Amino acid sequence: MSTPMSRAEWRRRKRRKAMIIRITVFAFLGAVLAALVFGCVVAYRELFMHEQLGTVSSAGDQEVLNRMLEISEFSRPGARMAKRDTKGIVIHCTDNPGTSAMEQRNYYNSLKTTKGNHLSVHFIVDLDGKIVQCIPVNEQALASGARNADTLAIEFCYESDTGEPGKFTYASLVKLTASLLARYGLGADCVYRHSDISSFADCTCPKWFEDDQRWNEFITAVMAQAAVLGKKK
Ligand SMILES: [Zn+2]
The missing domain is CATH 1.20.5 (Single alpha-helices involved in coiled-coils or other helix-helix interfaces)
Incomplete structure (x- = not known):
């Protein structure tokens, strides 16, 4: 008890x-x-x-890796580009079959030492769809000649000589382009192929999209994705 x-x-x-x-x-x-x-x-x-x-953390459900280049007149001159001055997005390819986004990014960074060229882009879409940002969006890249001052440059990786982006690369390229259009309030007519705006008549970058039908399909996919992003807001 x-x-x-x-x-x-x-x-x-x-x-x-x-x-x-x-x-x-x-x-x-x-x-x-x-x-x-x-x-x-x-x-x-x-x-x-x-x-x-000037960093971008994601494009739709795709993460964007922040791997900025060091400041250098050969790749990242540090010239500012205000949001209101950003008028378009230019699509490029690496022109190097099989090269990964980080290899391409490291090549741009190495130009500071090798002084071999004046080149860079804001974003590189990898073979597996990963996205690497190497220039802040509020700075100019060295990709599109006279249009460096008012456009963002996206470059995509590809495996074969045809220049065709793989399935994952294509999907991320669509997401990134759409999310940048939304961010800057731009429309489909502000997305360019490098060859559309190049001062060189023989520019064929990006090779895969020289075919107008392929390019139009890409733009259609971008606008469909932009509509989805718009609804989520
Ligand atoms: Zn190009």
């Missing part, structure tokens, strides 16, 4: 119970507060820091 609880013991247990409830409530409130602060920091970074730094 259990002995009846003394009054002091009863009070002690009651106090302990109250203490446990208090600790639980404080822990819960603390967790809510921490989540709130974390959320605010993330939102702040998304809304303001990206704009300031």
